[in-house]
Amino acid sequence: TFSFRITPGLFEAADGIAFVIQNSAPTAIGGAGGDALGLGYGGISNSLAVEFDTYEGNAGDPVFDHAAVQSCGTSPNATGAPCNIGGSHPLFVANGNLHSATIDYGLGLLSLSVDGFGVFALPVDLSTILSLSGGQAYLGFTASTGGASETAVIESWSYESTEPVPEPGTMLLVGS
Secondary structure (H helix, E strand, O other), X not given: OEEEEEEEOOOOOOOEEXXXXXXXXXXXXXXOOOOOOOOOOXXXXXXXXXXXXXXXXXXXXXXXXXXXXXXXXXXXXOXXXXXXXXXXXXXXXXXXXXXXXXXXEEOOEEEEEEOOEEEEEEEOOHHHHOOOEXXXXXXXXXXXXXXXXXXEEEEEEOOOOOOOOOOOOOOEEOOO
């Protein structure tokens, strides 16, 4: 669960934020905004991203702000159609307001709710999509911008698991 705020730049918001589950490296960095490697997670291999895309027209994206689940399995991830495993769900959050999001994963189901409303619930099995080390992966957030701009701030976040939580800086269990 996390709270966030996305404030548009001078003309329009771009490009968005993503919650990323990955087993590439603890310091993995993705591409900049404005292309298929954008939103800060594009190019990270062995990853799954729940994206909050605020730019209408990223390469291969729909022409509306949306939330989506993106993964190319163990290959480098990207925004847009080739890696989309969860459709594009209209979601406008680039308005400067504080929003609350909850991402739940368990029993082969990944769901997202924003501000108390369900956005999607999708069948996802992380153990078959990603190559996990003992069922563990790194969790974190990414963001990026291209020609347009926005300010994206994660105000707070918490992680709850039915499994024991490891020490800070170690991998977290996300399913097996």
